[in-house]
Amino acid sequence: MTIRNVILVEDDPDDRDLFATFLGKRRDVHLLPTVTNGVELIQYLELSSDAELPHLIVLDQNMPMMNGKQTLQYLRSTGRYAKIPTVIYSTYADSSLVVDCKSLGAKMVASKPIDDKGYQKMMDDFLQII
Amino acid sequence: MKPKASNHLWAEIGRLKSQLSEANDTLDAIRTGQIDALVVNGDNGHALYTLKTADHAYRVFIEQMTEGAVTLNSSGLIIYTNSQFARMVGKYQSGVLGSKFIRYVSADHKSTFQELFDRGWRENAKREITIVAGESHIPVLLSLNALQLEDELALSLIVTDLSIQKENERQLRISNEQLENLNKALISSNHDLQQFASVASHDLQEPLRKIQVFSRFLKDRNFHELSEEQRHYVEKIILSSQRMKVLIIDILNYSRLSAEDGHFVSVNLQHLFGEIADDFDLKISEKNAIIEIGELPSIEGNKGQLRQVFHNLMSNALKFTSPERIPHIVIRKKDYNAKEFGVSLSQDETYCNISISDNGIGFDEQFATSIFSLFEKLNPKSAFEGSGIGLAIAKKIVDKHRGLIIARSKMGEGSEFNIILPLQQQK
Numbered sequence: 001m002t003i004r005n006v007i008l009v010e011d012d013p014d015d016r017d018l019f020a021t022f023l024g025k026r027r028d029v030h031l032l033p034t035v036t037n038g039v040e041l042i043q044y045l046e047l048s049s050d051a052e053l054p055h056l057i058v059l060d061q062n063m064p065m066m067n068g069k070q071t072l073q074y075l076r077s078t079g080r081y082a083k084i085p086t087v088i089y090s091t092y093a094d095s096s097l098v099v100d101c102k103s104l105g106a107k108m109v110a111s112k113p114i115d116d117k118g119y120q121k122m123m124d125d126f127l128q129i130i
Numbered sequence: 131m132k133p134k135a136s137n138h139l140w141a142e143i144g145r146l147k148s149q150l151s152e153a154n155d156t157l158d159a160i161r162t163g164q165i166d167a168l169v170v171n172g173d174n175g176h177a178l179y180t181l182k183t184a185d186h187a188y189r190v191f192i193e194q195m196t197e198g199a200v201t202l203n204s205s206g207l208i209i210y211t212n213s214q215f216a217r218m219v220g221k222y223q224s225g226v227l228g229s230k231f232i233r234y235v236s237a238d239h240k241s242t243f244q245e246l247f248d249r250g251w252r253e254n255a256k257r258e259i260t261i262v263a264g265e266s267h268i269p270v271l272l273s274l275n276a277l278q279l280e281d282e283l284a285l286s287l288i289v290t291d292l293s294i295q296k297e298n299e300r301q302l303r304i305s306n307e308q309l310e311n312l313n314k315a316l317i318s319s320n321h322d323l324q325q326f327a328s329v330a331s332h333d334l335q336e337p338l339r340k341i342q343v344f345s346r347f348l349k350d351r352n353f354h355e356l357s358e359e360q361r362h363y364v365e366k367i368i369l370s371s372q373r374m375k376v377l378i379i380d381i382l383n384y385s386r387l388s389a390e391d392g393h394f395v396s397v398n399l400q401h402l403f404g405e406i407a408d409d410f411d412l413k414i415s416e417k418n419a420i421i422e423i424g425e426l427p428s429i430e431g432n433k434g435q436l437r438q439v440f441h442n443l444m445s446n447a448l449k450f451t452s453p454e455r456i457p458h459i460v461i462r463k464k465d466y467n468a469k470e471f472g473v474s475l476s477q478d479e480t481y482c483n484i485s486i487s488d489n490g491i492g493f494d495e496q497f498a499t500s501i502f503s504l505f506e507k508l509n510p511k512s513a514f515e516g517s518g519i520g521l522a523i524a525k526k527i528v529d530k531h532r533g534l535i536i537a538r539s540k541m542g543e544g545s546e547f548n549i550i551l552p553l554q555q556q557k
Contacts, residue, residue, distance in 0.1 A: 014340055062332045091335045114339060115346040 004130050007032040007054040009041045009071065011063045015112065019058070022119040026127060038066025042074065045081060054084060055130045061090035061097065069101055076105045085129045089122070198270075198289030201277065206230050206247060215289055218270075220263045231287070236260040236267055243272075250274030250285050258292065269296045327385040330378050338378070341371045380519040384504070387435070387526050394555040397433045399426035399440075399484065403461055406437065406444050413448050417457050424462030427482050430555040435527040439535075440486070442520040443547050447488040452542070459488045466548060471536050479552040481533070487546035492539040501537060531555065 006029055010016050016034050023031050032054055035041045045053065057075065061068035068088045075081040087108040088101045098109040107129045113119045192199050198215025200208050208231055216223045219234050235243045239259040249255050255274045260267045271290040276283060345367040348356075356364065403423050407414070414421060429436075444459070451457040466483040468475050475481055493501070502525040504518070521537075528535045533551035 012336070014343075018343070062336070091339050092331045094331070112339060114342040116350055 003028055003030050004055040004127075005030050005032050005052075006056045006058065006126075006130075007041070007044070008034045008058045008060075009036070009038065009063065009068070010034060010058075010060040011036045012060070015060065018119065022123050026123060029127065037063040038068075038071030038074065041071060042066075050080075053081075056126065057084055057086040058126065059086060059088045061088055061093070069097070069104065072101060072104050072106055087126055087129065196291075198287075198291075200226075200231060200287045200289065201279075202231055202247070202285045202287065203282065204251075204284075206232055209284065218263060218268060218289065218291060219261065234261045234263075236262050246272065246274060247285070251276050251283070261289070268293055323385055327382055330385075331382055334378055335375070338371055338374055341367065342375070345371065377519075380523070383438075384519055384523050384526065387523065387530070393432055394430045395433055396428050397431050397436050398428045399436075400428075402426075402433070402437055402440060406441050409441065410444060410448055417448060417451055419448060419451070419457035419459060422458070422460045422462075424460070426461070426463055426484065427553070429482060429551055429553050431531050431551065432527075435530070439524040439527050439549065440484075442524045443486050443549075446520060447486060447490060447545075450488075450490040450492075450545070452489065452491050455489060457488065457490065459486065461486050464548070466550060468550075471534070471548070471550075473534055473536070473550075475534070475550070476532075476552075479532075480554070481550050481552050484549045484551070485546055486549070487544060489544040492541045492543050492545050494541055495539050498537045498539065502535065 006023060008016065008019050008023075008031065010019065020031055020034070023029060033044075035044050038059075041057070041059075059068035059071055063071075066074075068090065072086055072088065075084065075086055085107045086105070087110065088097075088106050089110040089112055090097060091112050093109050093111045101109045108125060110122055110125070113122050192212050193214075195212065195214060198218050199210075199212040200215050201210035203209050208226055208229055211223055211226045213223055216226045219226065232240055232243055232247075236259070242257065243259055246255050246257050246259075254276075256271065258269060258271050261270050262268075269292040271292055273288040273290070275286050275288075277286045278284075345364055349361070349364045349368065353361070400423070403426060407421050407423065413419075447459045448457065462485055464483050464485040502521050504522045525535050528549060528551065531551055532555070533549060536548045536550070537545065538548070539545040
């Protein structure tokens with residue numbers, strides 16, 4: 001089985017650790033170095049070869065410089081990244097965020113979990129996309 | 131010669147006829163008030179015959195005017211003044227007569243007046259200037275008309291005191307400024323509220339979620355290593371953070387209500403209550419509650435918001451139940467008497483009243499109004515958990531639908547909420 005690359009775009013160090021912990025338990029998944037906002041993600045992607053591009057992008061919504069929704073918009077309008085499955089997760093995913101991001105092409109919009117079970121479920125859901 | 135004499139007579143008759151008709155016209159004109167003086171060519175040159183009654187009427191009229199009236203001669207001397215103008219400048223009429231009008235004009239308006247005076251002889255002119263009366267300055271409107279008097283041309287001036295008007299304008303300007311400032315403050319406070327909603331939605335919830343995550347980890351992962359006391363503390367942290375989450379979400383929902391504008395559709399209340407009863411399925415069977423839904427109409431409204439109103443009321447009815455009896459909640463359309471409720475409703479609208487009554491613990495009716503205030507809670511926290519925002523949200527939504535919500539209760543016997551809503555909303 002091929003290894004699938006996942007990149008997390010997240011500015012909160014606790015959430016980065018949590019995400020890495022739960023994803024690290026999954027097989028055949030590799031977490032790329034984490035970037036902390038949309039601008040950094042774009043820089044990272046531009047330096048990557050086509051083979052190195054992630055199979056899944058996980059965007060936090062609330063980030064400085066370029067938030068999740070703005071980043072998603074940029075990715076969808078840029079040919080090289082338009083097809084990469086992208087999900088958004090947020091502390092507070094209200095219905096307007098869900099509707100907006102889905103219409104922009106997000107594969108999933110999730111609320112950040114608050115316990116072990118929630119994290120495991122979210123990882124299941126995310127990895128099912130790829 | 132005979133025919134000649136006859137011709138002469140005919141001509142004489144014709145001349146007399148036309149003189150008679152002229153005299154009749156003049157009489158008519160005098161009678162209808164078109165003429166108030168006659169110039170008659172007499173032996174000693176022209177003589178002026180004024181009509182006493184007309185002249186007198188005009189003099190009284192001018193004396194009684196609230197405006198000042200003065201007449202100037204070609205050198206600007208006052209040759210007539212009414213008493214009103216004399217009062218304006220604080221003098222007797224005799225003191226004003228014969229003086230130059232320009233001396234009553236304020237220094238900064240003297241040149242303006244001079245121009246106006248020169249122009250007034252050729253055409254009617256109007257202008258606002260300031261006149262001086264002792265120490266005080268009076269803003270006035272001057273209206274100038276050239277006037278043909280008996281033997282010379284004169285200039286008539288109507289002087290309208292603008293003090294009251296100016297003062298009103300000033301007051302109006304101040305009021306407008308105050309209104310504008312208030313409006314600015316309102317916009318800014320609305321903006322602050324929106325900002326707060328945004329901050330509450332993200333910045334406050336982020337650290338709160340961390341508390342939830344790590345307290346749960348502590349409990350789930352280290353359960354066996356924790357002493358009973360420690361478990362108790364962790365449990366408290368988890369419950370408090372849950373409660374805080376509910377509070378934040380409720381405040382957000384409340385503040386969003388102000389921003390949302392009404393999108394009204396026809397809402398079938400019968401269906402709506404069916405859906406709401408389904409939402410509470412678990413709670414209803416848990417409490418063995420009996421829910422009775424009568425025949426309900428369709429009304430115009432914002433469906434999501436109306437759902438929230440009835441959801442909150444149903445939630446309360448199921449929350450504040452009495453342990454002594456089986457909860458019984460009745461929802462029905464009910465006749466109402468606005469007077470009995472002590473309210474007034476628009477005559478141009480058709481309303482319906484939806485009553486939701488329960489046999490729960492009830493509340494002291496002296497709180498019937500205050501329960502709709504934000505964060506108002508009547509029950510001790512431990513017994514009935516809640517944010518205290520539910521009824522405030524319900525009231526705000528009903529207000530936005532131009533309706534009324536009225537609570538009535540008997541302590542220990544139950545409560546009834548009447549929601550009176552117009553059947554139609556304004557488009």
